[in-house]
Every structure is written in C-alpha cells, then in structure tokens.
Amino acid sequence: MGIVIEPTQELRRLQQRIIDAIAAFAAEKGTGAAFAPRPDGAGISQPTVDYVNSFVGPRTGMNYHPHLTVGIGIRKSVDALKAEPFEAFIFRAVSVSLYQGGIPVSHREGSMSSTPADPLPSWNEGPAKQGILAFVAKVTKEGSPDFLPLPDRVAVYDNDGTLWPENPMPFQAAFAIDELKRCILTQPELDSDPMVQAVLAGGLAELLAGEHFDGLMHVLALTHAGMTTDEFRDAVEGWLPSATHPRYGRPYDELTYQPMQELLRFLRANGFKNFIVSGGGADFMRVWVERVYGIPPEQVIGSTARTTFELRDRGPVLTKTIDHLFVNDKEGKPVGIHQFIGRRPAVCCGNSDGDHAMLQYTTINNPRPSLGLIVHHTDGEREYAYDVETKSTGKLVEALKEAPKRGWLIVDMKQDWNTVFGNE
Amino acid sequence: MGIVIEPTQELRRLQQRIIDAIAAFAAEKGTGAAFAPRPDGAGISQPTVDYVNSFVGPRTGMNYHPHLTVGIGIRKSVDALKAEPFEAFIFRAVSVSLYQGGIPVSHREGSMSSTPADPLPSWNEGPAKQGILAFVAKVTKEGSPDFLPLPDRVAVYDNDGTLWPENPMPFQAAFAIDELKRCILTQPELDSDPMVQAVLAGGLAELLAGEHFDGLMHVLALTHAGMTTDEFRDAVEGWLPSATHPRYGRPYDELTYQPMQELLRFLRANGFKNFIVSGGGADFMRVWVERVYGIPPEQVIGSTARTTFELRDRGPVLTKTIDHLFVNDKEGKPVGIHQFIGRRPAVCCGNSDGDHAMLQYTTINNPRPSLGLIVHHTDGEREYAYDVETKSTGKLVEALKEAPKRGWLIVDMKQDWNTVFGNE
Numbered sequence: 001m002g003i004v005i006e007p008t009q010e011l012r013r014l015q016q017r018i019i020d021a022i023a024a025f026a027a028e029k030g031t032g033a034a035f036a037p038r039p040d041g042a043g044i045s046q047p048t049v050d051y052v053n054s055f056v057g058p059r060t061g062m063n064y065h066p067h068l069t070v071g072i073g074i075r076k077s078v079d080a081l082k083a084e085p086f087e088a089f090i091f092r093a094v095s096v097s098l099y100q101g102g103i104p105v106s107h108r109e110g111s112m113s114s115t116p117a118d119p120l121p122s123w124n125e126g127p128a129k130q131g132i133l134a135f136v137a138k139v140t141k142e143g144s145p146d147f148l149p150l151p152d153r154v155a156v157y158d159n160d161g162t163l164w165p166e167n168p169m170p171f172q173a174a175f176a177i178d179e180l181k182r183c184i185l186t187q188p189e190l191d192s193d194p195m196v197q198a199v200l201a202g203g204l205a206e207l208l209a210g211e212h213f214d215g216l217m218h219v220l221a222l223t224h225a226g227m228t229t230d231e232f233r234d235a236v237e238g239w240l241p242s243a244t245h246p247r248y249g250r251p252y253d254e255l256t257y258q259p260m261q262e263l264l265r266f267l268r269a270n271g272f273k274n275f276i277v278s279g280g281g282a283d284f285m286r287v288w289v290e291r292v293y294g295i296p297p298e299q300v301i302g303s304t305a306r307t308t309f310e311l312r313d314r315g316p317v318l319t320k321t322i323d324h325l326f327v328n329d330k331e332g333k334p335v336g337i338h339q340f341i342g343r344r345p346a347v348c349c350g351n352s353d354g355d356h357a358m359l360q361y362t363t364i365n366n367p368r369p370s371l372g373l374i375v376h377h378t379d380g381e382r383e384y385a386y387d388v389e390t391k392s393t394g395k396l397v398e399a400l401k402e403a404p405k406r407g408w409l410i411v412d413m414k415q416d417w418n419t420v421f422g423n424e
Numbered sequence: 425m426g427i428v429i430e431p432t433q434e435l436r437r438l439q440q441r442i443i444d445a446i447a448a449f450a451a452e453k454g455t456g457a458a459f460a461p462r463p464d465g466a467g468i469s470q471p472t473v474d475y476v477n478s479f480v481g482p483r484t485g486m487n488y489h490p491h492l493t494v495g496i497g498i499r500k501s502v503d504a505l506k507a508e509p510f511e512a513f514i515f516r517a518v519s520v521s522l523y524q525g526g527i528p529v530s531h532r533e534g535s536m537s538s539t540p541a542d543p544l545p546s547w548n549e550g551p552a553k554q555g556i557l558a559f560v561a562k563v564t565k566e567g568s569p570d571f572l573p574l575p576d577r578v579a580v581y582d583n584d585g586t587l588w589p590e591n592p593m594p595f596q597a598a599f600a601i602d603e604l605k606r607c608i609l610t611q612p613e614l615d616s617d618p619m620v621q622a623v624l625a626g627g628l629a630e631l632l633a634g635e636h637f638d639g640l641m642h643v644l645a646l647t648h649a650g651m652t653t654d655e656f657r658d659a660v661e662g663w664l665p666s667a668t669h670p671r672y673g674r675p676y677d678e679l680t681y682q683p684m685q686e687l688l689r690f691l692r693a694n695g696f697k698n699f700i701v702s703g704g705g706a707d708f709m710r711v712w713v714e715r716v717y718g719i720p721p722e723q724v725i726g727s728t729a730r731t732t733f734e735l736r737d738r739g740p741v742l743t744k745t746i747d748h749l750f751v752n753d754k755e756g757k758p759v760g761i762h763q764f765i766g767r768r769p770a771v772c773c774g775n776s777d778g779d780h781a782m783l784q785y786t787t788i789n790n791p792r793p794s795l796g797l798i799v800h801h802t803d804g805e806r807e808y809a810y811d812v813e814t815k816s817t818g819k820l821v822e823a824l825k826e827a828p829k830r831g832w833l834i835v836d837m838k839q840d841w842n843t844v845f846g847n848e
Contacts, residue, residue: 047571058574065489147471150482151720229762273722286766296575297766298697298722307762309755309781315789316781318762324748331733338653338742339728340764342710342721357733357740365739 007064012269013117015064019056029053057294061268119266122259128373128416131409132263135371139346140270146369148346153271155347156301156337156358157264159278159285161394162351162375163293164256165245167384169204170393171252172280175239176207179223190222204393221322228317229283229307236287248421253292258422259411260349260375264293267347275299275345277337279329279354283320301340303328329354334361344368351375352394359399363406372408374399379414382424431488436693437541439488443480453477481718485692543690546683552797552840555833556687559795563770564694570793572770577695579771580725580761580782581688583702583709585818586775586799587717588680589669591808593628594817595676596704599663600631603647614646628817645746653707653731653742660711672845677716682846683835684773684799688717691771699723699769701761703753703778707744725760727752753778758785768792775799776818783823787830796832798823803838806848 030053032044059065123129139148160166180200184190191197195218198206207215224232240253248255264274274295276285282302289295305325307318328336334357337345348355348362351374359372376396377386387396403410413420454477456468483489547553563572584590604624608614615621619642622630631639648656664677672679688698698719700709706726713719729749731742752760758781761769772779772786775798787796800820801810811820827834837844 045567047566047568047573050571050573051566054573054575142471142475143469144471147474149471149474149478151478151714282763282766290575298764300766304763306750307759309758309785311781311784311788316758316785318758318785324750326730326748334733334740334742335731338731339706340722342706342724357735360735361733361740361742364735 007066011066012061012064013119015060015066016265016269017117019060026056057290057296061265061294062271119269120259120262122262122417122419122422124416124418126412126416128409128411132266132371132373135347135369136266136270139369148368150271152343152346152368153267153273154275154341154343154345155267155272156275156277156333156341156345156349156362157260158333158350158352158355158358159276159280159302161377162257162349162355163260163264163276164252165383166351166394167386168246169207170280171245172284173204173207173393174243174252175236175284176219176223178239178243179235180219183222195219196222208393217322224281224283225305225320225322228319230317232283232320233287236284240288253288255421256292257375257417258419259417261293261422263349264295268294272347273299275301275337275341277301277328277333277358279303279327279332282328301328301336331357333358337361345370347371347373349373349375350399351377352396353398354394356399356402359406359408360402363408372403372406373411374403374408375411376400376413378412379417379420381414382420383413431490435490436485436488437543439484439490440689440693441541443484450480481714481720485689485718486695543693544683544686546686546841546843546846548840548842550836550840552833552835556690556795556797559771559793560690560694563793572792574695576767576770576792577691577697578699578765578767578769579691579696580699580701580757580765580769580773580786581684582757582774582776582779582782583700583704585801586681586773586779587684587688587700588676589807590776590818591810592670593631594704595669596708597628597631597817598667598676599660599708600643600647602663602667603659604643607646619643620646632817641746648705648707649729649744649746651744653744656707656744657711660708664712677712679845680716681799681841682843683841685717685846687773688719692718696771697723699725699761699765701725701752701757701782703727703751703756706752725752725764755781757782761785769794771795771797773797773799774823775801776820777822778818780823780826783830783832784826787832796827796830797835798827798832799835800824800837802836803841803844805838806844807837 030049032046032049035044035048057063120129120132123132138144138146139153141147157163160170160172164171177199180190180196184196195206195215199215199219207213207219209215227235240251243252244250245252245255268274274293276289276293276295276299278285278301280302282300282304285300285302286297289300290297303326305320305322307320310317310319326332326336330353333355337358344366345358345362346366346368347370348359350356350359355374359374363370363372374396377384377394379385386394387400399408400410402408411417454473456470456473459468459472462468481487544553544556547556562568562570563577565571581587584594584596588595601623604614604620608620619630619639623639623643631637631643633639651659664675667676668674669676669679692698698717700713700717700719700723702709702725704726706724706728709724709726710721713724714721727750729744729746731744734741734743750756750760754777757779761782768790769782769786770790770792771794772783774780774783779798783796783798787794798820801808801818803809810818811824823832824834826832835841
C-alpha cells in the first residue's frame with residue numbers, strides 16, 4: 001500500500017530543481033548496468049529500466065504522485081536496521097503518525113523547511129516576470145472571476161526564436177544543408193544539380209531566394225520527402241549529436257532558452273497543457289521535443305505535408321511527400337491551432353511577425369483571461385539582436401507595434417533574462 | 425492538508441460506476457442553484473460551479489486523485505458531532521491511523537469489501553472479451569516482456585459504426601440534411617437548387633451518388649463551409665438536442681455503444697490515451713466528444729478542410745472552407761494518425777474497410793505488442809446487421825477476410841454484447 005502526499009506546487013518545484021540539478025549526469029537511455037546489482041545476481045528487468053528512463057515527464061510535474069510505499073518488513077531487516085544506527089535525518093510529518101497493526105512505527109522527528117521557491121529564477125524582476133506571475137496567480141485562484149478551468153489551460157509556443165534561436169539560420173535549415181551534403185556522398189548525381197550547388201555555396205540566402213522559394217522547395221523535396229517517416233526520424237536522430245551551432249559550438253538541442261524552459265515548466269505545473277506551434281516541420285520537431293521540452297509528439301503542431309500509406313512486405317510504411325504542404329506560419333498558426341487543438345489558447349508566446357496572427361487569435365476579444373508574450377531579441381552579446389532594423393529569418397515589426405495596444409508582454413532578452421542558455 | 429489514497433484500478437472502476445449510476449440525473453451545465461445554500465446566504469462562486477461541471481473527465485478516471493481533506497475543527501462542531509450519535513458506517517484503514525498533534529482522532533472500525541469488479545460488464549464471456557482482458561493484463565504488467573511504457577499506450581477508435589451506429593445513415597449526414605432544411609427557411613433561393621431538391625427528396629442515396637460525390641460536396645459546401653467555426657459549433661450544439669434517430673427515437677448522442685464506452689474507460693484506466701480517428705468531420709465531433717466519450721478535442725482526428733483566419737472588428741474569426749479537404753478514411757487514417765499523433769498506436773478499434781489501413785498500421789510488424797479489434801454488426805434485431813452482403817454506408821469485406829491471419833479480434837455484436845446502448 002502507499003501513503004500519498006497531496007502534491008503541492010512547492011513540491012513540484014523541488015522535484016523540478018532536482019531534475020535540473022542531475023540533468024547533466026543523466027544518460028538519455030540508461031541500461032540495467034546503471035542499477036545497483038540485485039542480491040540474487042539476476043538482471044534488471046527491461047520494464048524497470050524503461051520505467052526509470054521514462055520517469056521524467058510522464059511521471060513528474062503534473063504527473064508526479066509523491067508517495068510513501070509501505071510494506072511489511074521481516075524481523076531480520078528490522079534488527080539489522082536497529083543494530084546499525086545512522087545519523088538522524090530531517091523529516092517531520094507534522095500531523096500524521098504511522099501505525100502498523102496498531103503498533104507505532106518509530107519515526108524520527110525533525111522539520112523540512114520549505115520557502116516558496118522562485119519558479120522563474122532565470123528571469124530578472126521586471127514587468128515581464130511580474131506579468132507572467134500575476135497572470136498565473138489570477139487564473140489558478142479558485143473563486144477568482146478570472147479562474148480558468150483545467151481544460152481551458154492551453155498554452156502555445158512558437159519554437160524558432162521563442163524556445164531556441166533562429167540564427168544564423170533556422171536549425172532545421174542547417175539540418176537540410178547537412179542532409180544535402182550527406183546525400184551527395186551516396187547520390188553523386190546531386191553534385192551537378194545547379195540548385196544544390198547554389199545552396200551549398202550560398203547557404204540560407206539561396207535557400208530563401210525567389211518569390212516561390214524554389215530553392216527551399218527543391219531542397220525540401222530532396223531532404224524531407226521520398227523517404228519513409230522512420231527513415232526521416234533516423235536521419236534527424238543521427239544529425240542532432242553530430243552537428244554543432246557555428247557560434248556556440250554546442251549541439252543545437254542544447255541551445256534552448258533556459259528562461260523559456262522555466263516558463264514551460266511553470267505553466268505545466270499550474271495545469272497548462274503546452275503545445276508547440278511552429279513553422280518548423282512537425283516530423284523534424286517530434287524527434288526531440290519530448291526529450292528536450294517534455295512535450296509529447298501529439299502536442300506539436302508544425303508545418304506538414306501529406307504522407308502516403310503503403311503496406312510493404314516488411315510491414316506498413318508512411319512515405320513523406322511535399323504534397324498539400326501546410327505552412328504553419330503567420331495566418332496558418334491559428335488555422336493549425338484550430339485544426340489540431342480545436343479550442344482557443346489562453347497563453348501564446350512568440351517572437352516574430354510569424355506569431356502575430358496567433359497572438360491576435362489568443363488574446364483579442366477572448367471571453368476568458370489570456371496572455372500574449374513576445375520574446376524581443378535585444379541581446380546581441382549573448383544571442384542575436386534583431387527586430388525592425390536588423391536582418392534575421394524572423395522579423396518583428398507589426399506584432400511589436402501592436403503589443404502595447406493589446407497588452408502583450410514584451411520580454412527584453414537583455415534586461416529580463418539573467419541567463420540565456422542556462423550555463424553562461 | 426490532505427491525505428491521499430493511491431488510486432487503484434478498483435477504486436477508479438467504483439468511481440466510474442458511481443458516475444454511470446448518476447449520469448441519468450446529471451445536468452450538463454448546472455448552476456449555483458443546484459448547491460445546498462450557504463449559511464451566510466451568499467451565492468455559489470462561478471469557479472466552484474465550473475469545478476463541479478467539469479469534474480467528470482478532467483478530474484476522474486486517470487485524473488482522479490482520491491484524498492481525504494484534513495482540517496482543524498472548532499470545539500463547538502466537535503461537541504455537536506459527539507452529541508448527535510450516528511449509525512456506525514463501514515470504513516477501515518487497515519494499517520494507518522490518524523493523529524492530530526499527537527492525540528489520536530477517534531476512528532470507527534469496519535471494513536470496506538472490494539471484489540475486483542468486471543471492467544467490461546456489458547461484454548459476454550467469449551474470445552473477444554478474453555482477448556481484450558488478456559492484452560491489457562500483459563501490457564500493463566511490470567516485468568512482463570510485453571510491458572508497454574505509458575507514452576506508448578495510444579488507442580485509436582473509429583467512430584461511425586464503432587462507437588455509435590452508422591445506420592440508416594451516418595449521423596453527420598442526418599445533421600447535414602437537417603441543416604439544409606433549416607437553411608432553406610432563411611435562404612429560400614436554395615429551394616430551387618436541383619441538388620438540394622434531390623438530396624431532400626432522396627436522402628442519402630442522392631448524397632453519395634456520382635463518382636466525385638458531387639451531391640455530398642455541394643451539401644458540404646452549403647452546410648459545412650462559409651460560416652465561422654463558432655457559428656458551426658452553435659449549429660451542431662443546436663441540432664443535437666433537437667434531432668432524434670428515426671428508429672430509436674432518441675437523440676443521436678445517447679446512442680453510443682455501452683460496451684465500447686466500457687472499453688474506452690477500461691483502457692483509459694489502464695493508462696491509455698484514447699483518440700478518435702474517424703471519417704467524420706473533426707469540427708462536428710469536437711462539439712460533443714468530450715461530454716459523450718470523455719475525450720478532449722485535441723484527441724479527435726477527423727476529416728478536415730482548411731479554415732481561413734481573419735481579424736474582424738469584433739475579434740478574430742476562423743471561417744470554414746472546403747479547400748484542401750482531407751478525408752480521414754481508408755489509407756487516410758494512418759496518414760491522419762501520423763500527422764496528429766506522430767506515433768504508432770498500440771490498440772486500434774474499427775468496424776469497416778474504412779478502418780482496414782489503420783488496423784494494418786497498428787498491428788503488422790509492430791515491434792511493440794498491439795491489438796486490432798473489429799466490431800462486426802451481426803445484430804439486426806437490436807441494431808443493424810451488415811458486412812459483405814448487406815448494404816450499409818460501412819462495408820466490411822477485406823478487413824474481415826484478413827482478420828484471422830492478423831489475429832484481430834472480431835466482436836460479434838449479437839453474441840458478445842449483452843446490451844448495445846445500455847438501457848434495453
């Protein structure tokens with residue numbers, strides 16, 4: 001049997017801080033070898049290994065059920081415990097004592113102090129942080145007229161430029177270029193493709209040139225279509241550990257914004273369901289978002305094209321095409337939100353005019369309380385500075401103009417974030 | 425503070441039985457008037473009303489956190505309790521007693537007996553029921569080589585013919601025809617539309633005639649496009665209580681199959697995330713699925729067409745079109761599953777050849793354990809009998825042929841279900 005403690009926000013935060021503290025030492029896919037050996041020498045069962053590997057996320061945060069498992073001990077163990085005194089540790093159950101069969105279990109008294117922790121430690125004090133805290137406080141307060149029932153706690157986040165950088169080019173474009181280089185090794189005929197030559201020589205500029213993005217479409221057709229969804233997933237999984245960001249020299253998936261990771265967790269801990277709503281490819285993101293953001297694949301809305309289904313000798317396969325391309329950007333974002341989620345979000349975080357429409361959709365004349373937030377890239381030293389003036393793949397002009405009128409929070413990266421990636 | 429009991433499957437089942445027992449008396453949207461009045465005469469706060477209205481689903485089943493809330497009482501209340509003796513009730517916490525400040529709270533002994541309840545009481549004993557129970561037992565048993573980690577517990581269900589009937593016509597087609605009749609009242613010019621005349625005269629046959637379903641497309645354009653998503657939702661919400669099934673004389677949303685409702689709950693209680701994967705329109709289903717099946721809108725995959733986003737004076741609107749129509753049927757179902765969920769399901773329930781591809785996608789060469797299930801409509805007395813021979817909008821020919829080879833469970837409605845709708 002188990003005795004379960006009502007999980008408080010503080011306890012969830014403590015758990016998150018422990019997860020964060022040990023994250024650097026955590027292996028993504030541990031094996032039985034990581035366990036203390038069993039006294040009988042038997043191996044550790046795969047389900048137990050899987051349980052531990054899949055603990056963070058499915059069993060933490062809102063899914064965390066803190067409990068004390070209680071069982072019957074054998075006399076030998078109890079005697080051994082008594083014979084081997086250990087230093088008293090701090091633990092107090094202020095108003096509960098445990099009995100077993102009417103006989104009190106000896107328990108040690110002490111106290112576990114708990115000062116309410118700052119849920120957003122990477123955020124400096126200021127209007128952005130205060131705005132977030134005030135919003136969450138009001139919508140989670142039962143009895144408040146602004147209280148949001150759980151099903152309505154839907155938060156959407158752009159990815160490129162909002163949760164991780166989009167410079168010097170969107171990370172998925174870096175993947176496409178690296179994929180081209182890899183494909184040339186086995187398909188030398190690509191070498192003579194003028195578009196491929198231009199993209200490999202010119203990089204992003206060539207990719208995005210032309211009114212109909214012919215270069216991009218061509219490269220997408222070569223690198224994002226014609227293979228099965230499993231093959232594509234393997235390609236992304238193989239690329240991530242092999243590639244590093246040209247400026248930071250670190251793998252791309254280690255470059256998420258620490259303050260936004262805290263915001264994801266803070267909202268999740270307050271009952272929000274987080275969805276990524278990005279112009280990036282859904283298939284590209286779903287490979288790593290669960291591990292990196294704790295967001296399962298079905299909560300990722302991205303650009304898509306239709307796959308085709310086929311039953312081959314070795315089993316069913318889905319083949320990627322670029323037909324019926326849906327670009328989940330600008331006006332496409334509220335369209336994607338409606339198609340996938342089917343209800344209006346309460347929180348929307350973006351960083352560019354590509355997020356303007358979903359900021360409007362979330363906040364304007366919404367009968368329920370809502371929050372719009374724009375990450376403004378003001379920090380050229382630690383990251384990249386751009387908006388109206390400076391060139392970047394993300395542009396922030398119209399949404400920034402409209403923000404004061406709509407009450408959208410502007411996050412000034414330089415002022416509001418005391419760390420960008422969490423390890424400076 | 426609260427003391428929480430580890431929620432067992434039996435406890436969840438008990439809760440579900442209570443929910444089922446009072447379902448007939450539950451109002452969909454209760455008000456504060458349904459509460460016992462407060463001693464101070466004040467009204468019941470809206471969040472409290474909302475909490476109760478949204479309790480079933482978001483706070484039950486897998487979301488159920490059974491607990492005992494403990495607080496400090498005042499002497500007067502305790503004296504009143506003591507002065508007013510009540511009959512002993514049955515309650516035993518076998519190995520836990522409660523203390524408050526070191527002073528034992530008097531507690532009454534007794535016992536709460538709990539025989540493991542049948543999770544599928546509407547299913548007769550037989551290979552279908554045994555197959556379901558055996559599958560769930562093996563994939564949820566920690567230590568078993570067939571153990572499925574939580575994130576992989578994805579179950580998909582067809583709707584028409586699997587969770588509710590699809591005869592004499594799919595219920596959404598009945599909606600479309602009723603909508604046409606309603607539209608004619610305000611748009612008399614429709615009366616002279618030859619296609620509208622034919623459909624209203626001939627019903628389903630005319631709707632589905634022609635190689636390119638011209639009639640259906642025309643009626644869809646009239647009844648499912650051109651309005652905002654809010655207007656469409658209001659139309660469906662208005663239609664449901666106004667329409668009844670021609671044979672059963674009951675509202676369509678009361679005609680779900682009780683045995684399948686039990687299966688939905690049983691799998692949910694065992695950690696599965698249920699998704700509807702239907703040829704029906706996503707916008708049509710999302711209006712009522714959460715209330716009827718306990719499945720939130722973001723877990724509904726259906727046929728879709730693109731909406732367009734627009735910021736009007738009164739706020740943002742999404743307008744329905746029939747552009748980029750995606751028919752989530754046949755080979756479209758695995759395509760839709762990949763697009764929305766992004767991983768292969770472990771359980772797939774269908775009833776027609778429209779579900780054949782997703783049955784294959786779920787079960788063939790799946791490295792993880794999987795279950796395919798086909799509802800075979802064999803009961804013309806209680807429902808409709810059809811498969812190879814008989815005409816229906818759903819046809820079951822190829823999938824039925826392949827079932828033995830693939831090990832898909834065939835549910836014989838007549839033999840396997842002791843009730844169809846739960847109230848015969």
